[in-house]
Amino acid sequence: DVKVTQSSRYLVKRTGEKVFLECVQDMDHENMFWYRQDPGLGLRLIYFSYDVKMKEKGDIPEGYSVSREKKERFSLILESASTNQTSMYLCASSPRAPHTGELFFGEGSRLTVL
Amino acid sequence: AQSVTQPDIHITVSEGASLELRCNYSYGATPYLFWYVQSPGQGLQLLLKYFSGDTLVQGIKGFEAEFKRSQSSFNLRKPSVHWSDAAEYFCAVYSGAGSYQLTFGKGTKLSVIP
Numbered sequence: 504d505v506k507v508t509q510s511s512r513y514l515v516k517r518t519g520e521k522v523f524l525e526c527v528q529d530m531d532h533e534n535m536f537w538y539r540q541d542p543g544l545g546l547r548l549i550y551f552s553y554d555v556k557m558k559e560k561g562d563i564p565e566g567y568s569v570s571r572e573k574k575e576r577f578s579l580i581l582e583s584a585s586t587n588q589t590s591m592y593l594c595a596s597s598p599r600a601p602h603t604g605e606l607f608f609g610e611g612s613r614l615t616v617l
Numbered sequence: 618a619q620s621v622t623q624p625d626i627h628i629t630v631s632e633g634a635s636l637e638l639r640c641n642y643s644y645g646a647t648p649y650l651f652w653y654v655q656s657p658g659q660g661l662q663l664l665l666k667y668f669s670g671d672t673l674v675q676g677i678k679g680f681e682a683e684f685k686r687s688q689s690s691f692n693l694r695k696p697s698v699h700w701s702d703a704a705e706y707f708c709a710v711y712s713g714a715g716s717y718q719l720t721f722g723k724g725t726k727l728s729v730i731p
Contacts, residue, residue: 507660509660534717536717543626543723544723545707545721545722545723545724546661546707546721548718551717551718553717559717561718593660593661595661597717602713602717603649603666603668603711603713604649604651604709604710604711604713604717604719605649605651605663605666605711606661606719607663608653608660608661608662609660610659610660611658611659611660613658
């Protein structure tokens with residue numbers, strides 16, 4: 504069965520800490536995505552990557568960075584966590600071809616910043 | 618730019634009743650259309666998708682959706698709701714126009730009364 508795995512389901516961090524959210528997929532997909540989900544706002548794209556070492560900003564990249572050193576792994580980094588980054592973070596992947604827009608999601612990482 | 622509207626933020630139905638969740642999209646051509654479901658604390662699971670062909674598509678868990686070009690709609694239906702269907706439902710559209718991004722609606726939360 505295909506899988507996208509987010510290593511941490513729940514995290515609690517303090518303001519100013521550096522936070523790493525890790526995502527691994529086993530489907531050999533070229534594209535990987537990080538979304539943020541907040542009540543009433545739906546899913547908002549933070550960053551995506553269409554190849555190793557390649558990245559593109561999404562709709563809300565401020566305060567975040569990403570790393571894609573290997574095809575199967577896509578990391579989201581909060582350099583200095585703030586309380587307004589408390590949220591649910593969802594990782595997803597998709598194949599380059601055929602590219603239909605269909606995304607395969609992980610189970611999410613719920614981050615609380617105190 | 619494409620957009621997706623889910624007019625109903627929250628719907629409550631009785632178990633065994635029929636269900637219709639509304640979705641309207643804004644895009645010039647025929648997009649690729651999706652419905653995802655998210656159980657509490659989980660990631661998103663694909664329910665069904667429409668790419669082309671028959672405008673009535675069947676999905677998992679007894680759900681179906683109908684694409685109506687004239688109304689720019691892709692409503693999700695189920696003839697008899699089960700308590701386990703309580704979740705949040707997201708409609709999404711992909712334009713395919715050289716972008717990798719999937720645009721999501723803000724979601725409809727479904728509550729089921731026993």
